[in-house]
Amino acid sequence: MKALVAVSCTAAALLSTCAHAEEPATTCPVDAKVGSGGLSTLPRVIVLATGGTIAGQSDPRAADAYNAGSVGAQQLIKAVPGIEKLARLSTEQVASIGSQDMNDTVWFQLARRIQQVSDKNEADAVVITHGTDTLEETAFFLDKVLHTDKPVILVGSMRPSNAISADGPNNLYEAVEVAACNKASGRGVMIVLNDRIEGARWATKTNTTSVQTFRSPDSGSIGYVDPASVRFMTSQHAPHYAGLALPAAGTLPRVEIIYGHSNMDGMQIDDAVANNAKGIVLAGVGDGNTSIAALSALERAVKKGVVVVRSTRVGSGFVNRNVEVDDDKSGFIVSLDLNPQKARILTQLLIANGVTSAAQMQQRFSATW
Structure with missing residues (x-):
């Protein structure tokens, strides 16, 4: 705080x-x-x-x-x-x-x-x-x-x-x-x-x-x-830089945001993987949750090397690990306070900088500055 x-x-x-x-x-x-x-x-x-x-x-x-x-x-x-x-x-x-x-x-x-x-x-x-x-x-x-x-x-x-x-x-x-x-x-x-x-x-x-x-x-x-x-309303502090470099190619990797809703299946998720998405951000319901079918599709994506981040379509609040979803078992990252659009950017930058393991990515998502 x-x-x-x-x-x-x-x-x-x-x-x-x-x-x-x-x-x-x-x-x-x-x-x-x-x-x-x-x-x-x-x-x-x-x-x-x-x-x-x-x-x-x-x-x-x-x-x-x-x-x-x-x-x-x-x-x-x-x-x-x-x-x-x-x-x-x-x-x-x-x-x-x-x-x-x-x-x-x-x-x-x-x-x-x-x-x-x-x-x-x-x-x-x-x-x-x-x-x-x-x-x-x-x-x-x-x-x-x-x-x-x-x-x-x-x-x-x-x-x-x-x-x-x-x-x-x-x-x-x-x-x-x-x-x-x-x-x-x-x-x-x-x-x-x-x-x-x-x-x-x-x-x-x-x-x-x-x-x-x-x-x-x-x-x-x-x-x-x-x-x-x-x-x-906050005091100044010593500068702390994220240390993320711009990709030399001048573009960021493809990361899709998929919006959660009722009666959701895994089609959009499977399509994103088929179209070479390197990452998927779920704009989930509530605490970044989604249907069983969509969660299964996200787990399939992780097994194919796609980074999966759970965020929320709700306008405020944190997405927490291992509450309704077993993130450790599924290999998911949670966005904490980052909304889907910002979670997407951080995912793009981390992938571009070679940070792809779930543990490393979660650590970077947890850094508030």
Whole structure:
């Protein structure tokens, strides 16, 4: 369980020291973030744009219709008043897609560019603009492959850039604000939307349209942000890297997610094995369970060398070992707190890094950081 030690980074302290929350919080005008040295004293933040709703524009085909990825990175920055007072900003357009089309190619581009930024000290922090549909997956993937203590923040929006009450400008402002805070380093990849800071492992999209869609049901938010302050609810810790390398081939192994339901047979599982899946993640019912027929199919898959991970279709809670299912006997791994989409990514990365034994994989799934 994470220690609930609140740390506050006020507007005035972005360039100095974040104060502990039990001390009186101080606020100041945004202009106070510019020190005596002028803009040159501000932290350097690079914005990597990938498209998404935050870069979308409304379309007349329906009242709430829009086309994702229509606005470039520079346009996004120019639409946010005062953001230039938070950091020295530079932008790069990595992709212009809706995040439903996010893919290994873009993931690898992001990971390599961010690592390069860190290794060559090209910036003090990175902000990635991204669609919300798969934002949590990109955040989790990057959290597992990056080797840096520099802040890496993913941000998106639920409304397109030219919508009434567009949430993108405020989200982008606050993402840069978090990135510029000197208490943001060493926390792994983070997600910033709607005044909340979420950790990559725990955050998930919970609502189809609400601006308060990203939550961390099993851990809670790791911090909060508004235009005047950044407050972390967990203490900083020494960086700990997952140590997972990007496959040289530039692609990840095929791992399928199979959704559990009533009256389930083993057909989808057998088909996945026949189509050369290297791993299967069960989005099971309840505690990652499924029918006898489906469990038998999963056991057949394990005997053919396919990695099987039990996760759950339920929105919160842990999948535990050897409760309703004899995981030791069947050779299964359990996802614990990881939802199916994140369990899939970790399975892909572990297989790609040669970690395939059930014992080794379970140990890596059990690592919360």
